[in-house]
Amino acid sequence: MKVTLIGAGPGDPELMTVKGIKRLQEADVVLYDRLVGDGVLSMIPSTAEKIGVGKHADNHPVPQEEIGRLLVAKAKQGLHVVRLKGGDPFVFGRGGEELELLVENGIPFEVVPGISSAVASGIYSGIPLTHRDYSSSLHILTGHAKRNGELDIDFASLARIKGTIVVLMSVASLKKICDGFLDAGMDRNIPAVIVENITLENQRKFLGTLGTLHELSQNNRVTSPAVVLIGHVCTLSHKLDWVSRLNLHPQAERNIK
Ligand code: SAH
Numbered sequence: 001m002k003v004t005l006i007g008a009g010p011g012d013p014e015l016m017t018v019k020g021i022k023r024l025q026e027a028d029v030v031l032y033d034r035l036v037g038d039g040v041l042s043m044i045p046s047t048a049e050k051i052g053v054g055k056h057a058d059n060h061p062v063p064q065e066e067i068g069r070l071l072v073a074k075a076k077q078g079l080h081v082v083r084l085k086g087g088d089p090f091v092f093g094r095g096g097e098e099l100e101l102l103v104e105n106g107i108p109f110e111v112v113p114g115i116s117s118a119v120a121s122g123i124y125s126g127i128p129l130t131h132r133d134y135s136s137s138l139h140i141l142t143g144h145a146k147r148n149g150e151l152d153i154d155f156a157s158l159a160r161i162k163g164t165i166v167v168l169m170s171v172a173s174l175k176k177i178c179d180g181f182l183d184a185g186m187d188r189n190i191p192a193v194i195v196e197n198i199t200l201e202n203q204r205k206f207l208g209t210l211g212t213l214h215e216l217s218q219n220n221r222v223t224s225p226a227v228v229l230i231g232h233v234c235t236l237s238h239k240l241d242w243v244s245r246l247n248l249h250p251q252a253e254r255n256i257k
Pocket of ligand 1: 010
């Protein structure tokens with residue numbers, strides 16, 4: 001009886017840790033989220049039971065209580081249960097809540113970190129998240145609104161700190177996010193980037209400013225999953241964009257040949 005909570009990384013299966021892959025291959029049951037990449041899912045042993053908990057057939061996510069119930073029930077059958085999450089399980093992944101439930105039920109667990117999309121967004125868009133000339137702090141936020149529709153973001157404090165801002169779950173509320181920072185007095189010309197499908201072959205990156213990012217994103221029909229980066233470090237995005245320079249994506253390579 002054991003649960004291993006594993007971070008699958010941002011999508012590219014080669015970005016999963018060696019330990020994560022090892023534990024995955026020892027699994028009897030795997031409960032996986034919607035954002036776990038297909039390449040990672042293909043590493044699940046054929047003998048393991050696979051349960052997708054990201055979406056029901058009716059397209060609604062499986063409620064958190066049901067995920068918890070499944071985790072506990074499968075573990076109590078004496079199985080090695082792997083709980084596979086996109087990115088890092090402790091970054092907006094509800095990993096903590098699930099582990100609290102395991103503690104309450106006396107179920108032993110192990111946690112394997114993953115590369116968060118928050119961090120990979122910088123690497124894969126040529127933006128160092130900190131840089132001595134531009135920014136000395138990093139703030140990772142959620143753009144997911146609270147029940148009352150309001151964002152849980154302290155715009156005024158963040159505008160004052162002048163660090164690099166990374167916003168996950170930001171596509172639906174992008175206008176509110178940008179307006180929040182503008183209303184808090186942030187310069188509309190501050191560079192900002194939105195990057196979609198990070199590390200995957202359909203990755204797209206758009207560089208604008210705090211004042212233009214929402215329109216840029218709408219015009220290009222950017223959809224979730226995407227990460228927004230705001231701050232002076234985004235100035236380096238062209239200079240250090242190794243992804244497009246290497247023609248990393250097979251699709252791009254095919255076009256050249
Ligand atoms: N635990 C995850 C975050 C879960 S919240 C992590 O550490 O990455 C889900 C959000 O993560 C998405 O709305 C999106 O903002 C971001 N995300 C995850 N994978 C992504 C990807 N491949 N490309 C772009 N954004 C991604």
